[in-house]
Amino acid sequence: MRILVVIALLFTNFLVSQNQFNTKDLTTTRADLELNEFKQDTTANAVVLYEYGNAKIDEKSFNLILNYNKKIKILNRNGFNQANVKIYLYNSGGNKEKITNLIATTTNIEDGKVSRIKLDDSQIFEEKADENHTIFKFILPNIKEGSVITYSYTFESPFIYKFNTWRFQEEIPKLYSEYNTSIPGNYDYNIKLVGELKLDANESTIKKGCVERNNGASADCTVGKYAMQDIPAFIEEDYMTSAKNYLSRIEYELKVVKGFDGTVNNITKNWETTDSELRTDSDFGKQLKKESLVKKLIDPELLNQKNDLDKANYIFDFVKNNYNWNNYYRIFKDVSIKEVIEQKSGNVAEINLLLYNLLIKHGIQTYPVLLSTRNNGFITKLYPVISEFNYVILRVEIDGESYFLDATDSALNFGEIPFKCLNQYGREMDFKNGSHWVDIKPKTSSAIQHKIIVKLNDDGTFTGTLTTAKTGYNALKARQNYTRDDQDNLKQFKEKYPDYTFGDIEVEINKNNKSLFTETMSISGPLTTIGNKIYLDPFIFKIFTKNPLQLNKRTYPIDFGYKNNFIYNIKIESSDNYKIIETPQEKSYKLSNNSGLLVFKPIQKENILELSFRVHFYNTMYTTNYYPELKSFYNDIVKIQNNTVIVLEKNN
Numbered sequence: 001m002r003i004l005v006v007i008a009l010l011f012t013n014f015l016v017s018q019n020q021f022n023t024k025d026l027t028t029t030r031a032d033l034e035l036n037e038f039k040q041d042t043t044a045n046a047v048v049l050y051e052y053g054n055a056k057i058d059e060k061s062f063n064l065i066l067n068y069n070k071k072i073k074i075l076n077r078n079g080f081n082q083a084n085v086k087i088y089l090y091n092s093g094g095n096k097e098k099i100t101n102l103i104a105t106t107t108n109i110e111d112g113k114v115s116r117i118k119l120d121d122s123q124i125f126e127e128k129a130d131e132n133h134t135i136f137k138f139i140l141p142n143i144k145e146g147s148v149i150t151y152s153y154t155f156e157s158p159f160i161y162k163f164n165t166w167r168f169q170e171e172i173p174k175l176y177s178e179y180n181t182s183i184p185g186n187y188d189y190n191i192k193l194v195g196e197l198k199l200d201a202n203e204s205t206i207k208k209g210c211v212e213r214n215n216g217a218s219a220d221c222t223v224g225k226y227a228m229q230d231i232p233a234f235i236e237e238d239y240m241t242s243a244k245n246y247l248s249r250i251e252y253e254l255k256v257v258k259g260f261d262g263t264v265n266n267i268t269k270n271w272e273t274t275d276s277e278l279r280t281d282s283d284f285g286k287q288l289k290k291e292s293l294v295k296k297l298i299d300p301e302l303l304n305q306k307n308d309l310d311k312a313n314y315i316f317d318f319v320k321n322n323y324n325w326n327n328y329y330r331i332f333k334d335v336s337i338k339e340v341i342e343q344k345s346g347n348v349a350e351i352n353l354l355l356y357n358l359l360i361k362h363g364i365q366t367y368p369v370l371l372s373t374r375n376n377g378f379i380t381k382l383y384p385v386i387s388e389f390n391y392v393i394l395r396v397e398i399d400g401e402s403y404f405l406d407a408t409d410s411a412l413n414f415g416e417i418p419f420k421c422l423n424q425y426g427r428e429m430d431f432k433n434g435s436h437w438v439d440i441k442p443k444t445s446s447a448i449q450h451k452i453i454v455k456l457n458d459d460g461t462f463t464g465t466l467t468t469a470k471t472g473y474n475a476l477k478a479r480q481n482y483t484r485d486d487q488d489n490l491k492q493f494k495e496k497y498p499d500y501t502f503g504d505i506e507v508e509i510n511k512n513n514k515s516l517f518t519e520t521m522s523i524s525g526p527l528t529t530i531g532n533k534i535y536l537d538p539f540i541f542k543i544f545t546k547n548p549l550q551l552n553k554r555t556y557p558i559d560f561g562y563k564n565n566f567i568y569n570i571k572i573e574s575s576d577n578y579k580i581i582e583t584p585q586e587k588s589y590k591l592s593n594n595s596g597l598l599v600f601k602p603i604q605k606e607n608i609l610e611l612s613f614r615v616h617f618y619n620t621m622y623t624t625n626y627y628p629e630l631k632s633f634y635n636d637i638v639k640i641q642n643n644t645v646i647v648l649e650k651n652n
Helices: 002-018 030-034 077-083 271-279 300-304 308-322 337-343 348-361 472-481 486-496 624-643
Strands: 046-057 064-074 084-092 098-110 113-118 124-130 133-139 148-157 174-184 187-194 201-212 218-231 249-258 264-266 365-371 391-398 401-405 424-428 436-440 446-456 461-471 501-509 516-526 528-530 533-536 564-574 578-582 587-591 596-605 608-617 646-650
Touching: 030 098, 064 077, 077 084, 084 098, 084 148, 098 133, 174 187, 174 201, 300 308, 308 348, 308 391, 337 348, 348 365, 348 391, 365 436, 446 472, 461 472, 472 516, 472 564, 486 501, 486 516, 587 624, 596 624, 608 624
Parallel strands: 046 174, 446 564
Antiparallel strands: 046 064, 064 148, 084 133, 098 113, 098 148, 124 133, 174 218, 187 249, 201 218, 249 264, 365 391, 365 424, 391 401, 424 436, 446 461, 461 516, 501 516, 528 533, 533 646, 564 608, 578 646, 587 596, 596 608
8 A cells, every 4th residue: 555655646746747847946857848838828938947146245356246047948939039148248447247157058858858958169259239338148059949948157247336136027937036145234235126026035134254354354244035936028018118117126226335444435325415416517517507608599589578488488489490409318428508509409408408598598497307218217216326317308487387398399389398208207406405306297188089070972972071189299299290291191191091082181280379280181982882771880080990908917007108088079961861770879988996988979860970989098107907907998999999880771
C-alpha cells in the first residue's frame, strides 16, 4: 500500500510539473519547453517566466552593481523580437556604465531531445546612440516557436544618483519579477512605486555594518525585497497619456549623501532653492526681463484698446501671427528673446516668453507655467526635477479671471492651449511669492454637433443639407486641419463617404469671437430599395465606427483630456408616396455617478421623422474601475449607430 501511495504522489507531481512553468529560478524545465500556451492571456506572444535582480552599492568601489537574470518563453513568431536585447548605457565626463559576465542561452526541444545553444561573442554588439549613450545589444540564436531564452549579466555604474529603476511591467506578461536592493545608510533615496499594480512582496530589513572603511567608519544597509507575480502585459490603448505614467515600476532619486567624515551633500533640492536658481538662469529667469527689447514691437493702435482683456487679446494675436514656432520644445537651453525678435522664429520658450514680456510691458499680470506634455509623462511633485519639464505656457489674470495662453500655433484662440498640454498640472513660476502647482484644465467642454435635414425623393434618391458645428478642442482640431480651398475640403468628404455627393460648402470660423467651427454643405445620395420598401440608415455620419476600448483589463485610467459631447440630429421628410412603417425604439444609458449619458430618441409626426442621438462624457478622466462600464457604454453607442434602420413603404 505504501508503495502505491509513493507512486501516486510521484505521478501527481509529474502531472503538476507538466502543466506549470518554472517561475522559481533561471533553470529551464521540461514543462517550460513543452507548454506552448498561456491561458491567462491568449493574445500574448511571449511571457516572462522569471525575472530577478540584485542591486547594491559596492563597499569598495562605491559603484552601483546590478546582477540581473531573466527567462522568457517564446509562444509564437510575433514573440521572436524578445531575443533581440538592447541595454542603454550612460557615459559622462569620462565615466561610463558597463555590462560584464553576460551568459545567454536558447533552449529548444528538437526530435524529442532538449537542445541548448549558448550565445556566441560574435552576436554581441555595441553602438553609439548619442553623445551620452551607448547601446549594448545581443541576439540570442536558434529562436523558434516554443523556445525558452535565458540571460544574465552584471551591470556596473559609477553614477550612484541613478540607482536602477526596476520595471515590473512591460509589453508582455510576467509570471514572477523580484528586485532585491542593498543601500548603505549614508545614501538617502526617494523611493517611489509607480503604477496601479500592488506588490506581492514588500520587505525591508537593516543589515548592520555592511560597509566598512579603513579608518574604522562603517554604515548599516537597508535591504529591500520587492516582488510581483502574474503581472499583466502593458498594452497601449486610446485615451491615455504617456505609458511611463502607468508602467508599474520602482524608481529611485538620490536625495542626500552623508560622508563618513560627517559632511552632508543635499542632492535633491527644494523648490525655494530651485526658484532662486531659475530666477537667475540665463535661459529662463533673465529672459523674463527683456521689456526693453519689446517696447517698440507693438503698433500704437494697442493704446486704443478698451480694456485689459482686449489689450491682452491684441498682444496675443500679434505674437501668434508674426512669430513662428520652429518645432523645438527646449525650454532651458538656447533661449533668446533677442534672437526670436530678429529671426521671427523660435522654440516654445522663446515664443511664449516674448509674449510674457509684451504682456508685462503693457501692464497685464502674467506668470510662466512650466509643464510636461502628455507624451512626456507626469512631473514628480515630491521634489523638483527640472529635467521632467519640457514646455512652458503663460497664465494671465485679468479682472479676477485666469486664462492660459500659448502663442506657438496660429489656430489657438485666446485662453486655449494645445491638447498636448492637458497633462493635469504645471508649476507656476512666481518669483515674488514662490512657485506653486496649478491645475491645468480646459475652462469649457468640447462638442461636435451634426444637424442634417434630408428629403426622400420619388426617384429613389435623397437630398438635403448638413451642418456640423464644433466647439472647444474639436473646433481647434478642425481649424488646424482646415484649408481655405473649398474643393480640397469637399474632396476629403468624398474620399471618406464615397456613396454621397457633397457641394456648396460654407465654413465659418470663430463666429461672434467664439471658439466655434461650422461647416454647412449640401448632400445627396441613393436610397436602398428592395421591392416596394426603402431601407434607410439614419446615421449618415457615425460618431464611432467601432469600440475604441478593446482590452480585457486596463491597468491605467481613461484620460480624454477634456469633457466631450456628441450630438446627432437628423430630420427625414418623405413625400405622400412613402409611408414610414418601422422606426427604432427610444434608448438611454447612464454611466455611474452621473459621469456619462447616452440618449437616443425618435419622434414621428406623419411623414416626418426626427432622430436625436446624444452622447455626453462629463468627466475628463475615468479611473480603471470604470473600464468595464465604459467599454459597455461604447458598445451601446456603436450598436445603436450600426443597427438602426428606418423602413418606408411605397404607396400603391
